[in-house]
Amino acid sequence: MRVEDFDFELPEELIALRPARPRDAARLLCVPPAGALKDRHVRDLPGLLRPGDLLLLNDTAVIPARLSGRRLAREEGGAEARMEATLIERLDEARWLALAKPGRKLAVGDRLRFGGEGEACFLEMLDARVEAKGEGGEVTLSFAFQGPFLDDAIRERGTMPLPPYIAGRRAPDAQDRSDYQTVFAAREGAVAAPTAGLHFTEELFAALEEKGIEKRFVTLHVGAGTFLPVKAETTESHVMHAEWGEVSEATAEAINAARRRGGRLVAIGTTALRILESAADANGRVHAFSGKTDIFITPGYRFKAVDLLFTNFHLPRSTLFMLVAAFSGLERMRAAYAHAIAERYRFYSYGDACLLELAVPAMRPR
Known part of the structure; x- marks a missing residue:
């Protein structure tokens, strides 16, 4: 596909320079495969998921790189x-x-x-x-x-390595030491935050647990390549950056057990999704994984592990916008982003989020 197919215009004033406070007060756009888009808030997530669903979060920690x-x-x-x-x-x-x-x-x-x-x-x-x-x-x-x-x-x-669209408009400060880190960060190694995870609070986790929604952690050390523009004219010509990640044996077993019970896998962020899809086999079963992955997901990819994706709004012509277009369909995501812009959602790392349902159901492990 041509990279220009993934372009869109974003007013500069919609780029968030600071996160919402509290974190789970950010807005959340719900994007089903068809039908009306729904405007919610991140704190509404427990009511949008089902008992038995399993959250997968990236526990990497950002270093002041x-x-x-x-x-x-x-x-x-x-x-x-x-x-x-x-x-x-x-x-x-x-x-x-x-x-x-x-x-x-x-x-x-x-x-x-x-x-x-x-x-x-x-x-x-x-x-x-x-x-x-x-x-x-x-x-x-x-x-x-x-x-x-x-x-x-x-x-x-x-200092915290804020992305260029923030660092170009203000200098990093002491507040970014906490703002640009998830509350569950545990394993140092990232030079960019898994930004979907920035929305979660201990109060939100408690509400999810009360609803019967469990969580597990995977690791993907996010690299600076996540911000690099795609300079190739076609997706086939782009060389994807590699990042180190890990899915433990215990987490893989918990994922497969949840799928057998009918629970859905909810990837919190594109980084969690990428490591999960890297660890899944052709039959949809997730295995323990440790090593580098350069998985590049574009429209036409058949998802093996993830059913829902909770993610921020991404840059035009980026590999991450290509990924969400693969997950929900390019035209559907164009419509969702147009809605978000019209409704003045806040974009990128410190911005709002969306909850995407997979357009084509993921494989169930055999």
Whole structure:
């Protein structure tokens, strides 16, 4: 399909710069396969699901992956240069793949210093060496610390890696440390939030449990590639980024048991959906999974595991809008987004959400 088929116009003022408060006060657009769209709120979710349904949530935790600093002088008396690096993938205990800005000013062998000396109580500085440069603007940084010491230094000096459509309009601040993290985040490794999960509160979980709706956790460490535009002209020409994820044996067993009882699987976010579909076999049975997935879901894909998708509103021409178009149908999603724009829903990471029902029923495990 042509990427331009997934384009739409969004007024800039509908891009949310802060989340709703409380989190579950956000609006929720219910999108059945046919019939009228329904305007609700996230706090209404218990009444929109059935006893026996199973929520699947991504428990990844976002690290403060954006580091500001400077390139040290290359020779005595030389000039330093301000720069910024966003960590995108951990390579080992001391090395990270990062996107640097301005990357063109960096050369292999350059030394970078993040933060000002004396900011941390136990670290005088956080230095890194540029070990390699890639063709796509990424650099490999080898840090002076490793393991837990490096993790602590990044937490001390980093800021939350807000997506470009927010960071371009305001600077990250202390409030984003909590706002851009789910209340159930448990496993550090993401450099972007699983944003559908941002809407959930302990009060909402209690109401869902009272209704007989259980929850289980999967993991997908969301990478910076989730924000990359699709530059290819056709979906077939796009190369999907890979992300590490895991579905435990116990969670896989709980999923299959829920399906056998007639319960529906409700993926909370596209990241949860992608790891679940990666872990499902051709017969619809979910297995334990651990490793990288680059699954790219576009219209025509036959869903194997997920029955409903709770997700935010996504960017035009993005792989995520392609995914929801595959789930509910492109024309149906065009209509849903047009309704959301007309009704002044708030879009993207800190915005409102929609609850999608699968257009073609998912496979039942055999």
